[in-house]
Amino acid sequence: MALLELDGIVAGYVEGIDVLNDVGLRVERGTITGIIGPNGAGKSTLLKAVFGFLHPRRGRITFDGREIHHLAPHVIKRLGISYVAQGANIFPQLTVTENLEVGAWVFRRDASRVAAMVDRAWATFPRLREKRRLRATGLSGGEAKMLSFAKELVTEPSLLLVDEPSAGLAPKIAAQVYARLLEARASGATILLVDQNIAKAVEISDYLYMLEMGQVRHQGPQPVFADQVRALVRNALLGI
Amino acid sequence: MTGDRMPANGWLLETRGLTKRFGGLTAVNQLPLRVREGEVRGLIGPNGSGKTTTVNLLSGLYRPDAGEIYLRGHRIDRLPPHEITHHGVARTFQIPKLFGNMTVLENVLVPALAEPDRRGRRSMGEILDRARWLLDFVTLDRLRHAPAKELSGGQSMLLQIARGLMLRRILLFLMDEPFAGVHPTIKDTIMETIVRMNREERVTFLVVSHEMATLRRLAPVVSVMHEGALIAEGSFEEVANHRVVLEAYLGA
Numbered sequence: 001m002a003l004l005e006l007d008g009i010v011a012g013y014v015e016g017i018d019v020l021n022d023v024g025l026r027v028e029r030g031t032i033t034g035i036i037g038p039n040g041a042g043k044s045t046l047l048k049a050v051f052g053f054l055h056p057r058r059g060r061i062t063f064d065g066r067e068i069h070h071l072a073p074h075v076i077k078r079l080g081i082s083y084v085a086q087g088a089n090i091f092p093q094l095t096v097t098e099n100l101e102v103g104a105w106v107f108r109r110d111a112s113r114v115a116a117m118v119d120r121a122w123a124t125f126p127r128l129r130e131k132r133r134l135r136a137t138g139l140s141g142g143e144a145k146m147l148s149f150a151k152e153l154v155t156e157p158s159l160l161l162v163d164e165p166s167a168g169l170a171p172k173i174a175a176q177v178y179a180r181l182l183e184a185r186a187s188g189a190t191i192l193l194v195d196q197n198i199a200k201a202v203e204i205s206d207y208l209y210m211l212e213m214g215q216v217r218h219q220g221p222q223p224v225f226a227d228q229v230r231a232l233v234r235n236a237l238l239g240i
Numbered sequence: 241m242t243g244d245r246m247p248a249n250g251w252l253l254e255t256r257g258l259t260k261r262f263g264g265l266t267a268v269n270q271l272p273l274r275v276r277e278g279e280v281r282g283l284i285g286p287n288g289s290g291k292t293t294t295v296n297l298l299s300g301l302y303r304p305d306a307g308e309i310y311l312r313g314h315r316i317d318r319l320p321p322h323e324i325t326h327h328g329v330a331r332t333f334q335i336p337k338l339f340g341n342m343t344v345l346e347n348v349l350v351p352a353l354a355e356p357d358r359r360g361r362r363s364m365g366e367i368l369d370r371a372r373w374l375l376d377f378v379t380l381d382r383l384r385h386a387p388a389k390e391l392s393g394g395q396s397m398l399l400q401i402a403r404g405l406m407l408r409r410i411l412l413f414l415m416d417e418p419f420a421g422v423h424p425t426i427k428d429t430i431m432e433t434i435v436r437m438n439r440e441e442r443v444t445f446l447v448v449s450h451e452m453a454t455l456r457r458l459a460p461v462v463s464v465m466h467e468g469a470l471i472a473e474g475s476f477e478e479v480a481n482h483r484v485v486l487e488a489y490l491g492a
Binding site for chain 2: 014016017038039040167168196197198199200229230233234235236237238239240
C-alpha cells in the first residue's frame with residue numbers, strides 16, 4: 001500500500017469550476033514524487049487538498065491507510081504530514097527558535113517532546129542554530145527559506161508536501177534546497193513535490209506526474225518520464 | 241531616428257530596448273516587440289518571464305527604465321495611463337479591476353464619460369447604444385443594474401473587456417490571462433469577442449495566456465518571453481519546436 005493515495009479527486013474553490021477533475025495519484029514510501037504541469041493545472045490545489053485546506057467535492061484521500069480528506073489541517077499535521085508552502089512561510093517577528101516551536105504547535109501540550117524536536121532540528125540546520133535568538137526578519141532570503149523548511153520538518157513528518165521550493169531563489173540557494181530534499185528522503189521521509197522547474201523535478205524525483213487542466217495527463221517512473229519530458233513540454237506548448 | 245515620432249512601417253505597436261528593473265531583477269530586458277495592425281498576437285512564456293510587466297509597461301502603469309514604446313509611430317512611453325488609453329490602448333487585468341460599487345452599465349460607461357472634450361464627444365444616446373450593445377454581446381446586459389462587485393470572476397473578466405471596447409478609438413487591446421480560472425462558457429464568449437472585434441472593428445489584440453490550446457485558436461503568431469527577453473516568435477508549431485523555448489519551459 002502506498003503511503004498516500006488520491007482517488008477520483010474533484011476539488012475547486014468556486015462553485016461550478018473544478019480545479020481538479022478526477023485526479024488519481026499514489027506516493028510510495030521513501031520516494032520523491034514530482035508533479036509538474038503548466039500554470040493553472042491544479043498542482044498547488046492538489047497539495048492543499050491533501051493538507052486539508054480545501055475539502056474535495058468528490059473522491060478519497062488516504063494516508064497510511066486512513067481516510068483524511070474530511071480532516072482539518074491541524075489534525076492532518078498531527079498524523080505526520082507537513083506542508084511547505086511557496087515563498088518563505090515564516091513568522092518574521094518571532095525568533096528562529098520560536099518559529100520552530102510554532103512548527104511543533106500541534107504538540108504544544110508535550111513541552112519535552114517539542115524541546116527534543118527543536119534540538120534535533122539544530123543538528124540538521126546548524127546555520128539556523130547560530131541565529132536561533134534572532135528574529136526571522138534578520139535572516140537572508142536563503143536562510144528564511146531554510147527556516148520555512150526547518151519549521152515544517154521539526155515534527156519529523158513521514159510525508160512532506162513541498163510547493164515550488166526554488167521559486168524566487170538564487171541558483172545557489174535553490175541547489176541547497178534541493179539538497180535538503182534529497183537528505184530528507186535519505187533519512188526516510190516521503191516527499192510530494194510540486195515544481196515549475198521541470199528539469200530539476202525530473203532530476204530528483206523517483207516517479208512523476210504531469211497535470212494539465214486538473215487531470216493527470218501523463219505519469220511514469222523517473223527514467224521513462226525523463227526520456228519523454230521534452231515531447232511532453234512540446235505538446236503542452238502546442239495545446240495538444 | 242529620435243524624437244517622439246518615427247515611421248510606423250505598418251507596425252501598430254513597436255517597442256525598442258524596452259527595459260524594466262525591480263531592484264536587482266531585470267523583469268523586462270531590452271524587449272523588441274512589434275505587432276502589426278489587425279493582428280491577434282499571443283504572448284507566452286514560463287512563470288516570471290516578464291509578460292505582465294510588459295503589459296504594465298505598454299499600458300503606462302510602469303515607467304520603463306530604458307527604451308521606447310511607439311503606437312503607430314507616436315511615442316507613448318512617457319505618457320500617463322489615461323493618456324495612453326486616449327490614444328486607443330485598452331487593457332484587462334488578470335485579477336479584474338472594476339468599480340465595485342458602480343453598476344455593470346456604469347462601469348462600461350466610464351471610458352466614454354472620461355473622454356477628453358477636444359475631438360467632439362459622442363452623444364449620450366450613441367454612448368448608451370454602444371454600451372448596451374457591448375453588454376449584450378458579452379452576455380451581461382441582463383445584469384446591467386447590478387453592482388459590479390456581485391459578478392463572478394468570469395463575468396468580471398467579460399465586463400473588463402466590454403469596458404475596454406467602449407473606448408471611442410480602440411486600436412490595441414492588451415489582455416492579461418483573460419481565460420485563467422473562468423468557466424468554459426465564458427471562455428467561449430471571450431474568444432468570440434476577440435475574433436469578432438478583430439474582424440469587424442479591426443482591433444489589434446495582444447493576449448497573454450498560459451492556455452495554449454485556447455490561444456492557439458486565436459493567435460497565428462506568438463511571441464515567447466523568458467527572463468525578460470524575447471526568445472522566439474512565430475507560429476505555435478515553430479516555437480514549440482524551438483530548442484531555446486523548450487529549454488526555457490523545462491527550467492534548465
